[in-house]
Amino acid sequence: MQVPGVQPEELPAELPTAAAALLDVREADEWAAGHAPGARHIPMNEVPQRLDELPEADQIYVVCRSGGRSARVTAYLNAHGWDAVNVERGMNGWAAIGRPVVSDEPDAEAYVL
Structure with a gap:
């Protein structure tokens, strides 16, 4: 199954918006070290x-440190x-x-940790 992906350069400069949000799926210590403004942490x-x-x-962008964990969460969310x-x-x-x-x-x- 192909997981939809986007490069950081292609993201809207301002997140979150009514149409798009950023979900950070890293661990608590990674989040505490530094995260994108306005992101939700789970x-x-x-x-x-x-x-x-x-x-x-309308759309959730999923982020981790390098893209591996977020790809798995993206696939899970799309399947649900x-x-x-x-x-x-x-x-x-x-x-x-x-x-x-x-x-x-x-x-x-x-x-970024």
Whole structure:
């Protein structure tokens, strides 16, 4: 089964919007180190139990560190009725093109772990 994917450069500059949301499926320590502003965090292994917490949007972009875990979550979500797209190259690609990375910790230097 082909998993739909998008390069970080092709994503809307402003996320989330009414039409599109970003779901980060990395582990808690990865999220704490740095994540995309406005992303929703649900670790990959918790997604099946937390489907009711998915962002309300026409399309969900799924991101992890490099694109492997998010591809699996994208396939799972699409098989269960969502319109999900894998963010290829993940947060590594996101940060590499200069997209913002933030931390929830005040005064912390945000980075992709």
